Amino acid sequence: xxxxWIIELAYLAAxxxxxxxxxxxxxxxxxxQGNFISAIGMLxxxxxxxxxxxxxxxxxxxxxxGIGAALGAWMAQAVKMTAMPQMVAIFxxxxxxxxxxxxxxxxxxxxxxQFEFPVGTAVSIYASTLVGAVTFSxxxxxxxxxxxxxxxxxxxxxxxxxxxxMVLLAIVGLAVYLTxxxxxxxxxxxxxxxxxxxxxLLVIPIGGADMPVVICLLNSYSxxxxxxxxxxxxxxxxxxxxxxxxxxxxxxxxxxxxAMNRSLANVLFGGVGAVAGGPAGTTTKAGHxxxxxxxxxxxxxxxxxxVVFVPGYGLAVAQAQHQVRELADLLEKRGVDVxxxxxxxxxxxxxxxxxxxxxxxxxxxxLYDMDAINPHFERTDVVLVVGANDVVNPAAxxxxxxxxxxxxxxxxxxxxxxxxxxxxxxxxxxxxxNELFYLDKTSMLFGxxxxxxTAVINAVKQL
Amino acid sequence: MSxxxxxxFVIFVLATLLGxxxxxxxxxxxxxxxxxxxxxxxxxxxxxxxVVAGWGATRLATVLGTVAVALAxxxxxxxxxxTNRMLKMFKAKRDPNAPx
Numbered sequence: 001x002x003x004x005w006i007i008e009l010a011y012l013a014a015x016x017x018x019x020x021x022x023x024x025x026x027x028x029x030x031x032x033q034g035n036f037i038s039a040i041g042m043l044x045x046x047x048x049x050x051x052x053x054x055x056x057x058x059x060x061x062x063x064x065x066g067i068g069a070a071l072g073a074w075m076a077q078a079v080k081m082t083a084m085p086q087m088v089a090i091f092x093x094x095x096x097x098x099x100x101x102x103x104x105x106x107x108x109x110x111x112x113x114q115f116e117f118p119v120g121t122a123v124s125i126y127a128s129t130l131v132g133a134v135t136f137s138x139x140x141x142x143x144x145x146x147x148x149x150x151x152x153x154x155x156x157x158x159x160x161x162x163x164x165x166m167v168l169l170a171i172v173g174l175a176v177y178l179t180x181x182x183x184x185x186x187x188x189x190x191x192x193x194x195x196x197x198x199x200x201l202l203v204i205p206i207g208g209a210d211m212p213v214v215i216c217l218l219n220s221y222s223x224x225x226x227x228x229x230x231x232x233x234x235x236x237x238x239x240x241x242x243x244x245x246x247x248x249x250x251x252x253x254x255x256x257x258x259a260m261n262r263s264l265a266n267v268l269f270g271g272v273g274a275v276a277g278g279p280a281g282t283t284t285k286a287g288h289x290x291x292x293x294x295x296x297x298x299x300x301x302x303x304x305x306x307v308v309f310v311p312g313y314g315l316a317v318a319q320a321q322h323q324v325r326e327l328a329d330l331l332e333k334r335g336v337d338v339x340x341x342x343x344x345x346x347x348x349x350x351x352x353x354x355x356x357x358x359x360x361x362x363x364x365x366x367l368y369d370m371d372a373i374n375p376h377f378e379r380t381d382v383v384l385v386v387g388a389n390d391v392v393n394p395a396a397x398x399x400x401x402x403x404x405x406x407x408x409x410x411x412x413x414x415x416x417x418x419x420x421x422x423x424x425x426x427x428x429x430x431x432x433x434n435e436l437f438y439l440d441k442t443s444m445l446f447g448x449x450x451x452x453x454t455a456v457i458n459a460v461k462q463l
Numbered sequence: 464m465s466x467x468x469x470x471x472f473v474i475f476v477l478a479t480l481l482g483x484x485x486x487x488x489x490x491x492x493x494x495x496x497x498x499x500x501x502x503x504x505x506x507x508x509x510x511x512x513x514v515v516a517g518w519g520a521t522r523l524a525t526v527l528g529t530v531a532v533a534l535a536x537x538x539x540x541x542x543x544x545x546t547n548r549m550l551k552m553f554k555a556k557r558d559p560n561a562p563x
Contacts, residue, residue, distance in 0.1 A: 049510040055517030064529040068536025076544035094534040101531035109520035240478040247482030248501040351494030358552040369491040
């Protein structure tokens, strides 16, 4: 068997490992093995690539690989679970950046007079440059927004879409010109610069609250970038793998858009956080709000038979995951059945809240996603909402003129009692008042989530 | 499009469909590890980077390739390790010895 055959088969084996790895991700009991077999697939692909006959020296592979592996390992160890979205965005960006660099290196080689530069390869190179560079700069802006290095508010200016369209057109125009004039290195640099600019322009108008969608989409792009690199260097393994990742990002993008009641176009071009933030309080019924003391909340919870916790991102901001778990432990000791209802956009990326609660030792069989928990609310004595608002707002079901209308929510209003832990009556991201606050069954426990939970925990201990 | 280009495209489309089918079955519970894990896989660009860095066709290509290897390696190693770190935290029943 020739060397080329062995290499092709090894890439196929790697791709099979990735697919099996994804398959084992479908259950938390096998997910770790899934990740492991996926890593084995990657190792196989890397080792067999070292056999590639084009490689004449390993020096720079070892230097670059060593630096990258050390940095990656350190970052993976150091990152806080709350900062996971930024981390994923940065990793995404690096993957995209690598794709763009490979395309640039191939361009530089093929522009030499002794090599042929077929049109098909040229198209792949420019596509790979575009997607890779957009993924890189877009991911860096998204990470900076999430880390609050720059404002999370949407940055909008007049004619934004026209500017974006012009930049894209210029890139396409340059690419067409470059397929004729191979040696125009200066223009290839301009193309790279414009692609980087486009990545920035595409992400700045998107608000912080929409970042889950953007991260998913960039995840998808990084897969497409890898697949395009596969087209550049004619490698089946890269194409298959890139397509898998592209599909994964696309599915998650779709799930997030649905959970936020937005179309993808609306997220990308709408700049909603800036535009629709106005009508706060317009639907206010100015009803009576009942506030509650920690001692009374403790009694309500402790003497209930079924309790559902609904955590939102406010919980993570207050770093109160451990307090929630401690309260759940105390209640369970008293025989209360405790579940957690997790909305898809409870965190800053898909599934984020589950990771934050798992970190606080909450067993995963107590974590229910939206469709699983909603039928339970009718039979729930007390719901404790911590740091969530829009995702439990019944206006999504009942008020056709509300911006939330149609958004899938957790039906906490169907429970017998609702306790809201909140700093104030301020509306959520969408700027819409929540009629749930004014229901007879609702009690508000005002204050910092961590302090309130600690007070409730102490009160339960004394019962 | 050339014959081989068409083949590559067919592979791309079929792999996307396969990906959709497999990944749809991942529960919302594990969507963050799914993302960081698929992220690690997208670092497969590493193999392209390695060829470019090791070929040394031009000096500039070597430099670009080496930087690409470093970036892709961060993506791969960091992605798999952080995914493993997260998945380790998902436990079915509470461990009585776990620190509270």
